[in-house]
Amino acid sequence: MIRACLIALLTLFLAPLALAAGFEDPDTGELPAGFQGQVAYFGNYTGRTSVMASRNSRAPDVPCPYKDNRCWEQVVGGGVKVVLSFSGDQVTGFYFSVGGFIGPNGLSQGSLTGRRTPGGCELFEADGTTWVATVCNRREFRGQIISVKGIPKQSDVRFGTVGMFVRDLGWVNEQTDKIEARNRRIDWLGNRLSRPGTDESHFRIAVELDSYSRRPYGLDDDRLSAPTIPSRYNGARNKPGKNRRYFMESTYTRRDGSTGRVGTLLYNGVVECVQWESEECQPIRPPIVLTPPQPDDDGGWLSRSTAPIVMGGN
Numbered sequence: 001m002i003r004a005c006l007i008a009l010l011t012l013f014l015a016p017l018a019l020a021a022g023f024e025d026p027d028t029g030e031l032p033a034g035f036q037g038q039v040a041y042f043g044n045y046t047g048r049t050s051v052m053a054s055r056n057s058r059a060p061d062v063p064c065p066y067k068d069n070r071c072w073e074q075v076v077g078g079g080v081k082v083v084l085s086f087s088g089d090q091v092t093g094f095y096f097s098v099g100g101f102i103g104p105n106g107l108s109q110g111s112l113t114g115r116r117t118p119g120g121c122e123l124f125e126a127d128g129t130t131w132v133a134t135v136c137n138r139r140e141f142r143g144q145i146i147s148v149k150g151i152p153k154q155s156d157v158r159f160g161t162v163g164m165f166v167r168d169l170g171w172v173n174e175q176t177d178k179i180e181a182r183n184r185r186i187d188w189l190g191n192r193l194s195r196p197g198t199d200e201s202h203f204r205i206a207v208e209l210d211s212y213s214r215r216p217y218g219l220d221d222d223r224l225s226a227p228t229i230p231s232r233y234n235g236a237r238n239k240p241g242k243n244r245r246y247f248m249e250s251t252y253t254r255r256d257g258s259t260g261r262v263g264t265l266l267y268n269g270v271v272e273c274v275q276w277e278s279e280e281c282q283p284i285r286p287p288i289v290l291t292p293p294q295p296d297d298d299g300g301w302l303s304r305s306t307a308p309i310v311m312g313g314n
Contacts, residue, residue, distance in 0.1 A: 029139030029163070031086060036170035038085045040301035041141040042098075042309065043161030046077035049105040052152045076101040081309060082112075082141055082161055083302055089116045091123060091136075098306045104153070107145075127151045131159075138163045165301035176292040178217075186212055186287050193271070199240060203227050203248050203264050206271040212287035214276065224262075225251045243268065249275075 031039075050073035078100010084093035091114050097107040112131060114123035120143060121136035128151060133143035145157040189209040193202060204221055211219035227250040229239060239246055249263030265272045265281055275281035300307035 047157030
């Protein structure tokens with residue numbers, strides 16, 4: 001009884017240490033459900049393939065021990081590069097055999113089309129050959145190649161590859177769309193400011209437009225309070241009127257939750273300058289230039305070739 005209690009206590013004591021030592025559940029490498037991008041893999045394949053007999057009428061009859069005049073079953077294997085493009089559940093891609101078995105029985109090269117499945121991927125070649133991947137994520141692409149009956153080449157091959165390069169196009173496209181929407185908003189504000197409108201509308205447009213020179217994505221209009229005309233600026237003469245300059249200001253909520261102040265100087269409904277906090281009132285400045293992100297250099301991994309794998313060598 002005492003011994004059993006000691007073992008139980010020792011197990012409880014060692015359990016946290018086992019987790020700290022790296023026995024916790026590792027990153028599975030699963031791709032998000034809506035992943036948009038590409039993954040390049042490299043690894044190997046091995047198995048058996050057979051092809052239809054090529055008969056020459058002048059040559060002596062060659063006995064084929066397999067069904068359907070199928071001959072030359074061979075063990076094949078070698079390196080293979082696979083590139084898959086993911087668009088949600090849809091998957092397309094291609095593969096290249098890199099070294100290893102050479103001839104009609106080897107993998108050679110081809111295209112793949114299919115979908116993600118709950119357990120991996122199911123992809124097809126043009127002749128119907130199926131790649132059933134039990135693992136299909138950014139870390140691994142592993143499974144079996146199975147041919148349908150009736151096609152000239154029959155394959156029963158297993159493959160195992162590891163992820164070498166991941167390109168997340170979803171993030172690139174998201175950032176590009178965000179920047180393009182921002183630029184369209186800036187153009188709209190500039191055009192709207194030059195048109196007739198109320199002093200308050202010009203105030204709000206000018207403040208938002210100038211905010212893009214201070215913050216990459218500007219200040220949302222709904223974060224501005226209703227503008228007021230403070231008496232502290234030019235006393236009682238600070239009021240709207242023909243050929244009269246006057247100051248209009250508003251408070252806004254900063255991203256940290258604190259309150260800031262911004263104002264504009266108007267003359268006959270035209271905004272002459274914008275003042276943030278206690279800074280000098282300045283004309284509306286150009287927005288910060290944002291450049292859409294470019295995909296990372298794949299180093300040749302996504303190319304339709306064996307690159308960047310070095311062939312041969314000593």
